[in-house]
Amino acid sequence: MSWILILATLVPLAAFLFVALCNTPRVAPWYAVLTPLPALLIALVAPDITMQAPYILFGVVWELDSLSRPLLAMTAILWLLGGLFIRDYLRxxxxxxxxxxxxxxxxxxxLALIMARDIASFYTGFALMTFAAYGLVVHNASREALHAGKVYLVMALIGEVLILAGFLTLLPGLVEPMLHYVPLAIATESYGFVAAALLFTGFGVKAGVLGLHMWLPLAHPVAPTPASAVLSGAMIKAGLLAWMQMLPLTGEAAELVRLDTFAMWIIALGLGAAFVAGVVGSLQDQAKAVLAYSSISQMGIMTTLVGVALLRPELTPALTVAIVAxxxxxxxxxxxxxxxVGLAQHPAGLSRVAVLLIALLPALALAGAPLTSGAAxxxxxxxxxxxxxLDQLIFALTLAAVATALLMLRFLYLLGQQKASDKAMPSVTLAVAGSIIASLLLIWWLPLQLPFMAPISVSALWDATWTLGLAVLIAGVAYKSQSFIQLSIPAGDIVWPLQRILRLIARLYPPLRDSASWLHQRWQHLTLGGSKLSLLAATHIFSRLLSERTLQRNIALAAALLLITFTLLSTFKRGA
Amino acid sequence: MNFWLPLLVLATSLVAALFIFTLPEERHALRGSFNLLAAVVKIALVGWMIIAVANQQTFETRFTLMGDIDFVLRADALSLLFAGLSSLLWLFTTIYAMGYLEGTPQRSRFFGFFSLCVASTMGVSMAGNLFTFLIFFEMLTLSTYPLVVHKGSAEALRAGRTYLFYTIGGGVALLVGIASLHALVGHTEFVETGVLRDVSPDLYPALTAIFVLLIAGLGVKAAIVPLHGWLPAAMVAPAPVSALLHAVAVVKAGAFGVVRVIYNVFGVEFSYQLGVLVPLAAVASFTIIWGSIQALRQSDIKKRLAFSTVSQVSYIILGLSLFGPIGTMGGLVHLLHQGIMKVTLFFCAGIFAETLGITRIRDLNGVGKRMPLTSAAFTIGAFGMIGIPPVAGFISKWYLGWGAMEAGLHWVLGVLLVSSLLNAAYFLPVIYRLWFARPAPEWPDEQIPAGRFETNPWLLLPTVITAAFSLGAGVFAAAAWSPLSWAELIAVREYLS
Incomplete structure (x- = not known):
């Protein structure tokens, strides 16, 4: 019975093998639509189950519980809608x-990493997702896409190495290689804090933590639209999921260790991301770049919540529910x-205004308008x-909604300027419709014990109103002053100065290499002479190797000299 | 039976060698079938021994040679680790070599020495004392030389000369070390926890010198820097030879010798007491980083793989020098994993050269479309080298890192991570070229056109199978007969007895 969990991943694997090995000239994109279906059905219908496979990796455990179920449902829906989108978009x-x-x-x-509860299969799913996504980012093969792919890959590798370092540091204190033992190991190991920092940073690359976020605004505009959708919607959440399971937020681990400074840093990074990404994103010229910065900003808010949970473990249960929602x-x-964005490019009969109104719905949800999932x-x-x-924190989070609203206004403005083509793409329209319905409805399916009318209480309405009003005001001022203030930050912000610095450092390489080969020449002369000398000495000692008393010393000496001879001769390359 | 079985395992390839040497050149079918038959029989015998040894049985062949020196062949858990790897990979390399050398001259000579080489490897793995080990170790040198110079060109002969210079020099060092040890403490056999535990402390300096000498002698074959110079030069040999040399016979024999010296002669506790393990870890770490940096500078596929081997074999030695069962497990399991993954990579390199005439990395653009299965096998092998799960290399790195933390050598973790990044730096561009780059209008030298299979099936099948094994060894690491379980068995028997 618990084996049905494997279906969620077995079906995509079978589809992959089928597409890879089938040599038909035209490949039906239906695979992309139907393969997430088992995962979705499992998330919606199956009871809480645990699947164990003790002979795989280090012992694999997959679970469908209150944490993985909502995430699995959301992820499966996104992949399904993306697959539907692909059918006509990439026809x-x-x-x-x-x-x-x-x-x-x-x-x-x-899909695998959401259900994984053991370190090995979580890391496997994470690595597979990360490296396979490279192929999605560079699909268009343009110069920007290849550059974005390079930045993505380098950051991904840095993240992978940091994650591995974090896990390896904890291993002596880890009872079993299971995710739920990681917080305890962090709490009890002497290097626990180092491991926590390594894991936070490593997974933070994926989550778009401020300072490690530069790949996101580069990758999203260049990837095909459905890939961007799943990247921002589902994949970056994997980092957050990792933090929630590995940091000592609750239980015995939280009682054993206080990581207050660390938590404050996390909160600072989160709030920083929320605001900085809001500002930088509003200055972008590409609609998808604005959305990328919006993702960084929203992930910043969720990062802040993780930090608060770390700081105040008694709040973790309530905050976990909030984070999942x-x-x-x-x-x-x-x-x-x-x-x-795809719909704006292929409106299929819809007017510009209609497209903007359709896009307004999820934008309002993101900005937290009443009755939307955002408000909940x-x-x-x-x-x-x-x-x-924590009133100051609450105020800061409310203020972050201004940044979000600003970003949404900028996005809608750029969306209105998208060039529309005449090609009819019905599956695109269908996918967009499905995604809007899902975004309006799914959150109410979660067992949140949320009174339906609560988000339209007076205080919530007032917050929504003044934040939106402030955002409109700022947007208006910016629009009016754009003729005499030209502010522009390229997508990827700090990646450009970083690259310049790295290129400067790389210019040091040729002189280093030349001096290294000069040194190597000198060394070769030295070793040839030295090896001749030591060989002479060795033969001399051997010829005196008769007295028993000094046998051991002579053995040691002769051996050492032979070794020196040989080593020196080996480093001397004879005209290779 | 317990007396004859090790001898039989040796005999299968010795007899095969003698038979093949006498075969006329044109009897291809007979030669091929005899080769395969011998390989299959060998695998069956080794498999039988593995099951028996897992059940605590022992196999030993013993002859007295002179005085107190015996010729001993013993099959214990450690010898069967190496013997199992060798016999399995010998079968695949034989199939591959039959396809690779089709139509070339001097095949009887090649397969004759090929079989001798594997016989020597079997002897090295089953040797029960240092003296027997030395006999087969030198026999390995002599039987691999004709394989390196098989092509007969000036470059091949030069490479063979370099190869001999290094390996015979290493053999001399080994001989002096073994003889000195014998003079010092008398005759020693391989015992599970080492025999030198109870020597008097006066002998410690001499023993340290002997340890260094032995490791240096073995280190030539195990390609420790700066004794590795023969390896890149030997790339001039045909691809099946490179696969065999770099995955099974020579480098692993060197690493295996290091295992024997540390664990079964000196004993790991005594080595730790002597203080030789940490310097060995430092040397291995230097080799790991140096090999990876040199690999970055190579533009030839096989040379890059050669330096990758230099780097990867030192992972094994690093694992062995980490005191503790976890580190030992990491080193031993990487002996198997690296063998399977490297043989896959070299098989792919050979296929690229044979099918499309590609020897340089920059010519690999777009090969993924033309040869998807080979490129997929290469990708799997490369990901394993980098240490990305679920390929087998991840399992080794996990245990090596864990062993480093347990042994208290935290800097080794840094070495592992930096080398992972370096591995990514020199493997990922190759994978990018395979799958994402646009191919040149013409291949350098397309010899095998794309038919039903992308290349000669004799070349493709072993490659795909070894790639599947690389993946399987990682995915099923916790299963009962996985390489990891066997390494655990050995480590437990070493530390607990």
């Missing part, structure tokens, strides 16, 4: 098969927003923080 793409192969592999990794809300709303998520978030002496 004429000559490299469709290659795209599908990477799509299926990424999906496989994404926020993940589901953001994933679906952001996915819908990305898909509307924000309500849960603030509910967990009220009466905890």
């Amino acid at each position: 004429d793409d000559p490299a469709l098969r290659r795209f599908l192969l990477f799509w299926l592999l990424t999906m496989l990794g994404n 926020y993940i589901v809300h953001h994933g679906l709303a952001k996915g819908a927003l990305f898909l509307t 998520a924000k309500y849960l978030m603030k509910d967990g923080l009220y009466n905890q002496q």
